[in-house]
Amino acid sequence: MDIANLMKAIGVKMTPFEVAQGITVYIKLPSVSKYSECSDPYKTIFYCVVDEEGKQIFDSAEQIENKVDMTVQVKLNQEISRLFVEAMNIEDVESK
Template sequence: MDFEQLMNAIGVKLSPLEIKTGVTVYIKLPSITKYPECSDPYKTIFYCVVDEDGKQIFESPEQVENSVDMPVQVKLNQEIGRLFTEAMDIESVESK
């Protein structure tokens, strides 16, 4: 088995989300150990929104809460929620 092909199939995915024209962030679902820490919208955005290299953009959940405009918070949370729902659809994952 080709390891690179395997990792492309099962590795961490970065899903692009264009916030505004020309401004794209990426959503990376948390690992199993970080999942329980996504207990509120600010922590979820903090852990799941990354740059193109998969590195966290924000310094803290408080920075998200205090510095990110509410419509952007809502957009980010909606996309994260959609990706969580899609990821938890086991039948869909198994058929891929």
């Protein structure tokens, strides 16, 4: 088995998202252990929005709540929600 191909198929995906012209962040769905911590919009953004290397951008959920414009918060949450729905689409999962 080719491990590189396996990891390419099942590894962590990062989806680019342009928050403003020329400014791109990446959406990475949380690990199973962090999923339960995505209990509100601010924590969801905190755990799911990363830089091009996969590192968290924000210092805390409170930073997002207090310092990120509401329109940007809504756009980020909508994109994260879209990716969650897409990732959990059972019909797209192949089974044998």
